Amino acid sequence: MDKTINIKLKVWRQAGPKAKGAFETYELNNISTDSSFLEMLDVLNEKLISEHKEPVAFDHDCREGICGMCSLYINGHPHGPDSGVTTCQLHMRKFHDGETITIEPWRSHAFPVIKDLMVDRRAYDKIMQAGGYISVNTGGMPDANAIPIAKKAADEAMDAASCIGCGACAAACKNGSAMLFVAAKVSQFALLPQGKVEAARRVKAMLGKMDELGFGNCTNTGACAAECPKNVSLSNIARLNREFICAKLKD
Amino acid sequence: MTWLSNSSVGRKVVMGVTGAALVLFLLFHATMNVVVIFSPEAYNAICEFLGANWYALVGTLGLAFLVVVHIVYAFILSVQNYRARGKERYAVTERQKDVEWASKNMLVLGIIIVCFIFLHLYNFWFKMQFVELQHMAGADVDLSRVTDGAGYVRELFACPVYAVLYLVWLAALWFHLTHGVWSAMHTLGWNNSIWMPRWKCISKIVATIIVLMFAAVVVYYLFAGLCGGAACAA
Known part of the structure; x- marks a missing residue:
């Protein structure tokens, strides 16, 4: 029964x-x-x-x-x-x-309510469009194992890539910050040799877009990681900070 | 260097760097204070060394600059973050178990700390370095006690009210530092999954050491006052 x-x-x-x-x-x-x-x-x-x-x-x-x-x-x-x-x-x-x-519904300045419990989460798509990709020239498909990648880096990149972009991080954050999402997306590329090539440009573009869309400033409360349905780790945010600061210092 | 003001990470870097510099100052200040318990004469010698000399004045101005930047950025960040949260607030919110209470109340803790800083400046700086400065400006002031830090400490903490107020201040400082120290390192990108628990532990140790050193002086002179019958004079 x-x-x-x-x-x-x-x-x-x-x-x-x-x-x-x-x-x-x-x-x-x-x-x-x-x-x-x-x-x-x-x-x-x-x-x-x-x-x-x-x-x-x-x-x-x-x-x-x-x-x-x-x-x-x-x-x-x-x-x-x-x-x-x-x-x-x-x-x-x-x-x-x-x-x-x-x-x-999610309550965040960057996620306006459309109706009842539905919110507009296109802000995350815009952040991805700003740099969340790898530029690949068309041509023959390279062998998957042609580039050696350390197991640890592969695992960490995979964990970061498990982010499904649902918006729970920004919804849980008292600062309305999307840092955990951006950190996961920056990390999944920055950890791998294919993504490293464009890492500096990517982190500046994605973080700039995040700020422009009206998300808040991260104050490391950790509410995002505690609520993330995919358990994306807070240490990704440290990586995002590191990547961004290094990219800016190189300018 | 515009990224330090027009990007979220840049603004947080400013908070982290100024905060970390202030932690170093607190360590120095607390170490200096403990001397008064062992030797009031040695403490007064330090007070004389840090009177209105050019290096002490440069240090004071630098410190004031750090404090002002830290506070101004705190308010800018808080206003931006409040706006980012949106107009409608959640009806039901629950704190997650891994989220420290201090991390969500840094502004309030900071405001408490700043209010007490004014009281603290009035209690000591105003009677010491400030009097020396007035003298240098040609004012007719009494210079007899400008380096008598130990005397002022003894008199102030003989008042239980001041002792309790200072302990409340130190408690707020402890909470502020337990989040602030590791958060600064995290913001500067100097963190990963292995270092996260280490930094959190280091934060608690640093905060506890600083607060215990300050509190030791307060408690020592509170009891000295209660037992020895020193006059309470603020």
């Missing part, structure tokens, strides 16, 4: 980017503890539709924690109270019967 719980939801409703938002309270009964958090929201939306009410808008896509599309600030934590998971991997067994669950 499935265990079921009754919950109360406090959901942020906002009709559009310029509209004034407010919390609405909904009660849901007999929610299976085996269902995922997003399935619970699907149940809520079906209920709202059957009552001829506007369903709650929220972002989601792959529902297996790799696309970075889901967001939601649940009970004071981005991606909810569980650690190392995205909202779509969060299950209702993490909540208890009769609990009030507060669901808010």
